[in-house]
Amino acid sequence: MANSTTDVLLGHNGRYAGGEAIHKPGHPGRQPIRPARRVAVLACMDARLDVEDLLGLQTGEAHIIRNAGGVVTEDALRSLIISHHLLDTQEFILIHHTRCGMLAFTDDLLKAGLEGDANSARVLAQATKRAFVSCGECAASPSAFHAFRGQPEPLDAPPDATNRERLAWDVRRGMSAILNHAWIPTEGPDAITVRGFVYDVDTGALQEVSYPGPIGPAG
Template sequence: MATSSTDILLNNNGRYAGGDTLHRASHPGMQPIRPSKRVAVLACMDARLDVEDLLGLQTGEAHVIRNAGGVVTGDALRSLIISHHLLDTREFILVHHTRCGMLAFTDDLLKAGLEGDPASEKMLAQATGRAFANCGKCASSPEAFHAFRGQPEPLDAAPDAANRQRLEWDVRRGMSAILNHAWLPTQGPDAITVRGFVYDVDTGLLDEVSYPGPMTAAG
């Protein structure tokens, strides 16, 4: 079986975690618009993740889409559909990571804090270690913050079995959203593949998340 681009990038990640520098930061000159590895990566916006470095990607090889949590939102799906159908990417990679800020709150808690609920403000301040300044107003957007399901924990909490499970739940939900989307084919000559990972910000290594599998506490 031919080695996939994702497998090559995983090998690069092992070298990165071992201290190798694979990404070349210099401008490469003129390149085609289509990503040469036919890969699209959806990753968290966390400042500790340099996606090109940790995957050993070069400029022009992949689309890199980022948001808070690396969540498969409607806008992320918009980008992935365009990436596939117009720019010929075939392999999608989802990257969540340890110590993620999306583990430190719930959607309702953050909304209440922003609107001025004192108890919520206090909880958010305790979780983040900074003064939380409310806005004292309601807003219709964003409709959701997509905090990870489960019991919130302090910001930047050390990895453990409980928060690892919460990360894996969300990776699988993202994979499911892609694999079951009407406009992202999983069979035939135009099929895409999806693989999901949790990146350890302490070691630099990616760990693959099995799919299918549990997406909530009830499975």
């Protein structure tokens, strides 16, 4: 979409990666409840991402939703549906990033470690470089941790073709979950747009993920 808000924010990101600060940290005073740029961003909770800074957003311009991995979970969908239908956002942006912790485990491995499996705990400790303390108990919630598909790697591994592909897989899965949800319109006068990106924590730059495309092996 020409001259979209997402394109404007990508321009801001280029300036940010070049060392320019666009986000203004001061309190802006009273503002309306609806995001001024009519955009919602779903991003990972990683401490190295400051979404306002990397997109050049000001307070009041966007909804920012964060969780481990920037995954399109049921709760993220809940927020996006409310964001669009009640608060008039028209563009959704998904942001994953390099060196993500979601690349370092599988759901089954983490569950087994938490439940008390010694071998799983040892593998998790090796991956994270910290002592993994098992809880020794089973639990029904969360039902999934949404680890990224593919072979796990050490925590904070440098970017390469393999882990970038794994990140792109999950971005596309998230985009698909949004675009195929019955309550998120993609056609007509109330349609939203969705674009996904991988943020490089070492350079500060965003790289767009093409859609549709591969989403990785099941399981």
